[in-house]
Amino acid sequence: MERTSKGTRGRRLAAATFAALAALPAVSHAALEWNLQTPVTEIARQQFELHTFIFWICMVIFVGVFGVMFYSLFRHRKSIGHQAEQFHENTVVEVVWTVIPFLILLFMAYPATKTILAMKDTSAPDLTIKVTGYQWKWGYDYLQDGFGYYSSLATPLAQIEGRAPKGENYLLEVDNPMVVPVGAKVRVLITAGDVLHAWWVPAFGVKQDAIPGFVRDSWFRAEKVGTYRGQCAELCGKEHGFMPVVVEVKSTEDYAKWAAEQKQKVAAAAAAPSGQAAGPAAMQAALR
Amino acid sequence: MGSTTHGGQPVYYFIPQPSHWPITGSVALLLMGGGAAFWFNGYAAGPWVVALGFAILLFMMFGWFGTVIGESESRLYNKRVDLSFRWAMSWFIFSEVMFFAAFFGALFYVRNLSVPDLGAGSITGNLLWPNYAAQWPTVGPYVTQQFTPMGAMGIPLLNTIILLTSGVTLTIAHHALKAGHRGALALWLAATIALGLTFLGFQAYEYIHAYSDLNLKLSTGVYGSTFFMLTGFHGMHVTVGAIMLSVMLGRVLKGHFDAQHHFAFEAAAWYWHFVDVVWLLLFVLVYWL
Amino acid sequence: MSSIPHDHAAGGHEHEHAHYPGGIMRWITTTNHKDIGTMYLWFSFTMFLVGGVMALTIRAELFQPGLQVVHPEFFNQLTSLHGLIMVFGAIMPAAVGFANWMIPMLIGAPDMAFARMNNWSFWLLPPAGIMLVGSLFVPGGAVSAGWTLYPPLTIQNGMGMDLAIFAIHIMGASSIMGSINIITTILNLRAPGMTLMKMPLFCWTWLITAYLLIAVMPVLAGAVTMLLTDRHFGTSFFNAAGGGDPVLFQHIFWFFGHPEVYIIIMPAFGIISEIIPVYSRKPLFGYASMVYAVAGIAILSFIVWAHHMFTVGMPTAGLLFYMYATMLIAVPTGVKVFNWLATMWRGAITFETPMLFALGFLFLFTLGGFTGLVLAIMPVDIQIHDTYYVVAHFHYVMVAGSLFAFFGGVYHWIPKWTGTMYSEKLGRIHFWLSLVFFNVAFFPQHFLGLAGMPRRIPDYATQFTDWNMVSSIGAFGFGISQFVFLWAVIKCIRGDGAKAPAKPWEGATTLEWTLPSPAPYHTFETPPVVK
Ligand code: HEA
């Protein structure tokens, strides 16, 4: 199954090891990614903060617990002549260290619950887009406006195979991104045409499995104009790594212009929207 | 320590001699598993490999169980060993319960969650399957095949009665064994087996009926899938139970077992009752509701 | 816990066994729990190497962006087989190997309750292993849908998937027979005076693990059976067109899969609970609460499975329930961690290799437990589900957790097994190399996951390059470090080292240390009496 002959592989390995060693001093470099991506929706921000919150609680417990452990390892060593005591029970501390973690968990569960309730509220959207995962591309259908198109990887094969230098958005670029207006509540209806996929945009805090034959919904309200990139997040076959999600958030005016163009195109070509298992009537019904 | 004594004292616990039966069984399963994979993917040799594996498996079972029966009849198994067998059989039956639970779980899930979710009224139904009225039984939103579901009255009810009766006859046989009435034991045991075989006969008839008259097949959507999977898996267990009971009958006729020593019989009986209970669940959840 | 004052010779006398076959036939036909334990451990290590080579191929491909080493399709096969082989071939058999070797000796039993079936439990594994590894070479290649086998992708897979299904059936049968054996042995063959609450904790954790196995392996068997009929016999369990649901498979799989992860960790908990008191020279703290904690984890493990499915689109009530239930597991697990610390507290601690691995376990498993807790917070999981954060989480709990505990267990007991002390120097080198390289390999994966790198991809966006390089270097270092382990073990087997006394560890109290080293072929043919 190997792509290259032994010789070149060996050489490449050596070169790569060298490159990696050279890269190591850069560990503290700002270019390195450490944390969740910068949120651009309220939900993503809540998730970000929730993660930070839980992380610090865990850090505190961790330092406390292992502070005790290392103290013990240091002070209760045989080599410094410590004699073992033989106690092996103490109901009070055992109850204490059962109850306190429980209380800490309650403390964590409260904000998490609030965020879940907010996340699941898909009511009253401004715009509804049906997203369909295929092997290996995404289909976007703008249900209210009756147009739709496919969105697939735009990175050239040469870059993937190492015959050309890799571009800035290597593997995270598509031919036709999803386009949405800024500040609008966008409801996405997610499904799949063949196998499972998952539609994921980190900056929006949305990750929803696309299940063939079923529709699941989610929503986001992007706060900033820009281009946001994510990836398919459910193993879907050999090109699972090659079906990015790109969403372009445009200003309301730009979006309106873009949508009008799309509608014109549809009218002109009378091209059927992509990937409908059922006709437009069904799409209308879904909007209810 | 193959002998009954150990330095003059009775052995604390019987430990069998090295045995080649396990590896025989492993070879059998390798052939069966590998062969089936080839078979299902269209290789002509597949079925033959499976058959060979199955033959070896049968050979192994004859040999292994023969050894166990021999050991048992030589009274190598003391009270403690007997207790081990009881624990083992109970846990084995528990594992079978969980095996069935997977299929019952699937039935519960499709009936209460996925089928309703596919129907009109949900976002899925509205967007993807607007013409699908979700009810049970169903072939699903996409398949258009017509079929008649299997009714509960008639053969299934009859089969329920048959299996319940077989539980009673088996219990009578057990009492006869404990009371030392070997003739009655053989008779009631034979009756139990006969009832089991009748059950299987009816079920075979029911399957033929389903396939030829009702157009109800394994591929009839999720209704057909769960119906045949559950009843078929159960039928397989009845078959195994009937074989176990037949072996017991053979041993009874050979003069094995007495009022104290008959755990093999009891194990088969436990298994039979378990299969019985599963059928009741099946009757209620698959046929009736 | 149990200590036996009387000096007995039950294990001392060997008697003639005229008809015990020699050579290879000894291993094929054996009914001896020590032989079978040995075979389990070697099988496990072999599979660890096989799975490890796959992991290193994965890491080589991920060393830098772009496709260099393998095709994407083959990459997916490697990932899937790596997971399956490590879980079912390496970790679980290792745990059963320990159970076989140690449980009879720890409870004073002559052997396992069903010695002949025990042989079959082991000898079912090589066929399953052959089918799994062999599936790489059949047309269409091995299963490539991940170790979780989600349909519909597994429906698309070729014949390798069928082989995997049958391999799982066979391994399930093996696990169930092994578990029945272990439960029966523990419940029925304890030496007089060895009450349940006097058993070494390792027996308790295995008792509960075996119960979990019997409860969930059949469910997995049911799930893959339905996959098989969906693939070949036209059923629609996982197909919406026929009224089924792909998500149904996920529910059934994780009903098995979550208890499975505790099946992986609980024998390790047991080993750690044996090691820490010995090298702290102090009885295990909170024995009873340890037992309750394990039982609590086992019970909870049945009601948390959908935390693997937070992104399938469950109703709010389901999300909340599974989140709360999952978080609760931190409580009994915390009890265990605290008890281990309290065992060390005011002890007289020494740092032999088993203790080092136990400490490494404690530190890193807890870290993995915390990331588990982060994953349990459903809104956060939305961001990191199916990313390398999850990969980091489960390698912390399974590699630095289970695997480290098993390494510790091997060093702890190998004097008893072989009669030769391991080389403390090699042990330490193995430990420190493993510790460092493990963290180099897997710690950066947390960052990758947070930053948004999905798992199960052969190629990635360029901003993930640096951490992936670091991770790959760590992985290769970790792999090479395992040669030190192999060497240390082989030295013991060849008798190259100090001769082990019956009780090499000052603080040891359990029954096996009353036997000579190496433990004679038959031990406790008449049970010892435990006071
Ligand atoms: C040995 C195996 C093992 C163990 C023990 C665990 C333990 C835990 N796991 Fe893990 N997990 C896996 C193996 C394991 N896991 C695997 C293999 C997967 C991925 C499968 C796949 O998709 O391929 C996975 C995935 C996984 C997910 C799904 C992630 C996703 O796919 O999105 C989640 C989510 O909740 C999770 C949670 C937990 C939790 C809460 C624990 C808890 O049990 C941890 C409890 C421990 C602690 C919390 C630390 C000690 C406690 C204290 C010191 C007390 C004080 C602490 C507090 C009050 C916070 N795990």
Ligand code: HEA
């Ligand atoms: C207990 C189980 C276990 C163990 C021990 C390991 C061990 C390792 N795993 Fe494991 N891993 C899983 C269970 C386990 N894994 C599971 C369940 C998955 C999920 C699969 C899925 O997504 O479906 C996974 C997925 C997984 C991935 C993600 C793949 C993907 O998403 O595409 C990666 C990537 O880095 C990885 C790496 C490693 C490495 C480097 C080791 C190392 O610890 C291995 C070290 C061992 C060796 C290397 C072998 C010994 C040494 C030699 C044979 C000498 C030769 C060595 C050299 C020449 C250097 N694993």
Ligand code: CUA
């Ligand atoms: Cu589509 Cu992964």
Ligand SMILES: [Cu+2]
């Ligand atoms: Cu889990």
